[in-house]
Amino acid sequence: AWTSRYEQGADLLVPLKSGEGRYVASEDVLDELEGEGRVVFRYRENLNGSMRNIAGISSANGRVVGLMPHPEHATEALTGPSDDGLGLFYSALDAVLVS
Template sequence: MSAARVGVVTFPGTLDDQDAARAVRLVGAEAVPLWHADRDLKGVDAVFLPGGFSYGDYLRCGAISRFAPLMDDLVPAARAGLPVIGTCNGFQILCEAHLLPGALTRNASLHYVCRDQRLKVEQTETAWTGAFERGQEIVLPIKHGEGRYVASEDTLAALEAGGHVVFRYVGNPNGSLNDIAGIRNEAGNVVGLMPHPEHAVEELVGAPSTDGLGIFASVLKNLVNA
């Protein structure tokens, strides 16, 4: 059978698309470049929204990317069940697009944080985390100035009650409510997280772990089984 095809989106100001594409290839899938200005998902089986500073973070992080032509196709596809993950700026875009609840705001410290971060995997019932063990601790790099997850009390309660918190920080780096590092939507096909799995796939480049591979392996496993 042909390899699963994972789209990697590039907006103006995206930084991590090449790393994401490389990670996709490392697990044996085909990385398909998607351009923000095209209304064309090229028939991909899943989509990765990488980090960076799309549209210069103007207005709010992700606020303008949300209206890119590609998003006109991506939002309904995600609502219909297409596996979509956003890391860092990608997570911010998913929140701005209302595919995930809540928002990412300035770190409580006001400092940009760049470090290796320990996380706990809270949910394996998603399209992107099935290869992990529930409760497993992993280490992924973080690098962001606006990663403090906030949501209304009702939304937070619903996230917790529904088991929609996917990753929690062990040692909160940014003041996120409930130590939330990543969440999923109701269906589990859309996941957003601030840490960077695409930067933790090869030890050769000094990554703190290869734990990031689990994200890519998870979606691939689902696609192959589908």
């Protein structure tokens, strides 16, 4: 639901505002996330050392997404680096309106 407005593998320009934060998990957990398709965002350039370039994961039911980048700071091309973050919010809105 959170990524329905994006093409799979799309490159997004979204600010990263944490110098220290990164995703860390055991190899078993990483394999499980990958196997279940729950890695929903990856860093193209992994500046913070996140394991397997993971930038965001979803809950098992897909209702919750946790991510390090800040899509709320990429909603207007005039003031942000891009408006690429809008897709996340429109995807969520689509899911709410359909249900």
